[in-house]
Amino acid sequence: MITSEQVARLAGVSRTTVSRVLNGTGRISEEVRQRVLEAAATLGYEPNVVAQSMVRQRSRTIVLGMFHVEEGLSFSRLGETKHYFYLDVLKYIEAEAAEADYDLLQPSRPQDMTPEGYVRSLRTRNVAGAILLALSSADARIPALVQADLPTVFIDAVGQGRFATYIKSDNGNGARQVTEHLLSLGHRRIAFLTGSLSNMFGMERILGAQQAFTSAGYSLDPDLIRQSGWNTEQAYEAACQLLNERRDFTAIVAGSDLMAMGILRALREQGLCVPKDVSLTGFDDVGLARYTEPGLTTVRQDKEAMGRQAIQLLLRMIEGEEYIPPVTLPTRLVVRQSTGPAPIA
Amino acid sequence: MITSEQVARLAGVSRTTVSRVLNGTGRISEEVRQRVLEAAATLGYEPNVVAQSMVRQRSRTIVLGMFHVEEGLSFSRLGETKHYFYLDVLKYIEAEAAEADYDLLQPSRPQDMTPEGYVRSLRTRNVAGAILLALSSADARIPALVQADLPTVFIDAVGQGRFATYIKSDNGNGARQVTEHLLSLGHRRIAFLTGSLSNMFGMERILGAQQAFTSAGYSLDPDLIRQSGWNTEQAYEAACQLLNERRDFTAIVAGSDLMAMGILRALREQGLCVPKDVSLTGFDDVGLARYTEPGLTTVRQDKEAMGRQAIQLLLRMIEGEEYIPPVTLPTRLVVRQSTGPAPIA
DNA sequence: CTGAAAGCGCTTACAG
DNA sequence: CTGAAAGCGCTTACAG
Structure with a gap:
């Protein structure tokens, strides 16, 4: 490994000067500057990041x-x-x-x-x-x-x-937007499959949905709120279970696009058609959201x-x-x- | 920041000894060992990783x-x-x-x-x-x-x-497996949409497919091999283009599952049914492969x-x-x- | 079994 | 404008 010592020797200056030139600190005569830069380039010198971190007490x-x-x-x-x-x-x-x-x-x-x-x-x-x-x-x-x-x-x-x-x-506003969208389409009984309420965003989204319901003068059935975990597979299973229990809802709001993909499969397996029988929404707008069949209505995060x-x-x-x-x-x-x-x- | 110096002082030993105890190098009397360990625990000492990296000339x-x-x-x-x-x-x-x-x-x-x-x-x-x-x-x-x-x-x-x-x-064998699977189902004109042939795996997969064709006594139409890039969107576009040009193939082998998802959409938009009209395969077996409609036949990578x-x-x-x-x-x-x-x- | 000293490769007061 | 020296926090011959 090339050290500043070697650069200094080749340029005929001290390590101090090498350091100053390379870091652009202090006043250096143009002539010395050039000599150092040249020497560094010749040797292919690059300062040791670890040593810098040690002496500066902070690394990049x-x-x-x-x-x-x-x-x-x-x-x-x-x-x-x-x-x-x-x-x-x-x-x-x-x-x-x-x-x-x-x-x-x-x-x-x-x-x-x-x-x-x-x-x-x-x-x-x-x-x-x-x-x-x-x-x-x-x-x-x-x-x-x-x-x-x-x-x-x-x-x-x-x-x-x-x-x-x-x-x-x-998140709250996003959930509100999507819920209002569903309400405006005439949906009143909407199921919410969220990953969990122990993440901030999980909770915020439910609250946003609730707010949309309240503003519109409706209320949200707590039994239609389910926590399944955020994976596609988990959402699939939660949707299967929900469908076994009851079918009186006309829309499902998924906690994420990937969850929606699992839910979509569960609906299909039960012979339910999206959106004719049940509307479905996601959250995130990942690249794949447009490739599901049908394309997924969702909330885009930046x-x-x-x-x-x-x-x-x-x-x-x-x-x-x-x-x-x-x-x-x-x-x-x-x-x-x-x-x-x-x-x- | 707590240093080994402080631990040494508290334990009444040298920094050398502290280092040896913590690294388990050299012989140390049990009594000293305990004193050092205790001092380190009391102070919440953890060796500075950067300093270790500096002196050992290598970090973890x-x-x-x-x-x-x-x-x-x-x-x-x-x-x-x-x-x-x-x-x-x-x-x-x-x-x-x-x-x-x-x-x-x-x-x-x-x-x-x-x-x-x-x-x-x-x-x-x-x-x-x-x-x-x-x-x-x-x-x-x-x-x-x-x-x-x-x-x-x-x-x-x-x-x-x-x-x-x-x-x-x-990859070669995987592509061979999936191609043989299609051949055994009676497919003879198979299109290959790969991301690119400049990655090793892209090339290997085409060669594996070719080998399956040859072993079975058939040959692969070079015009049915297309490079689109590995993204879903790119595969979608390549599939659209291919479908505009010709329709004499009965199966498409995608370079990856995610590409297959784009291709699936292109087929659907053209009113083609999978697998009735066209069979489709992926590669990788990502978690989502089972959630497409229909579930995706693919090659699992470990x-x-x-x-x-x-x-x-x-x-x-x-x-x-x-x-x-x-x-x-x-x-x-x-x-x-x-x-x-x-x-x- | 234990410690004083050197050294890893830099930067930075300090002095000139 | 430039350099000698100290120091960042460790480890490791070397000596005892």
């Missing part, structure tokens, strides 16, 4: 924390289709981090690690900040990170403090804004800004073919 | 290189459904790396970076090794990494050397083996093993409802 690294790991071994069982939406968000996180010249790190996390241990382990890695994706509200890392002075941005989880903020879609702004918020905190307010992104109703007029009773 | 970090970044800004346009398969693989990479106590790193990569610069940038990060996912055969990082003495495992790309090997599915063994191969190289031969994973034909007897001409 952002931790990416996800749902994956926390679930232990259970994830090897299911298709984990629930993560498809976040794959898109992740893409923009990566792009934005790359443009800001930050590495992304997924730290290994021993099973027995406490929330405090988690924060500590990030400290020992000298990371600049962390992005946490879609944690359950019960995740103990949230309060630990909010307490710590490590800049943190939560996506789809609430955590706010001096060095912590969050970004999410306007994945690009979510990913990019998460990084931008984090960078502002890294640069010292405190108490940044949370960001809520607007959603948009996308009407396709899976919703239609309620069948006449 | 594995680089994860993907297709994403190399594509510049183009990816913001499309749904990038093509990556869904690798999301599953990634999950197992993460799990296996976590179990081996390695961090995963996605380094930021400036646009203008040369392949040598890429390898150099990994060096300056003191990473232990790298996993590269599904690169195009033309990716210049492949030869650069094969040359370098940095342990590297390629997934779905060929790169082999002293410190480089690869793992992939038996995503868990792919992800886990990639890490295991890498760890062997990190531990010094050289010239590890590549691994080919068996595939399995999964017959669902999207394939049926060829219609009588």
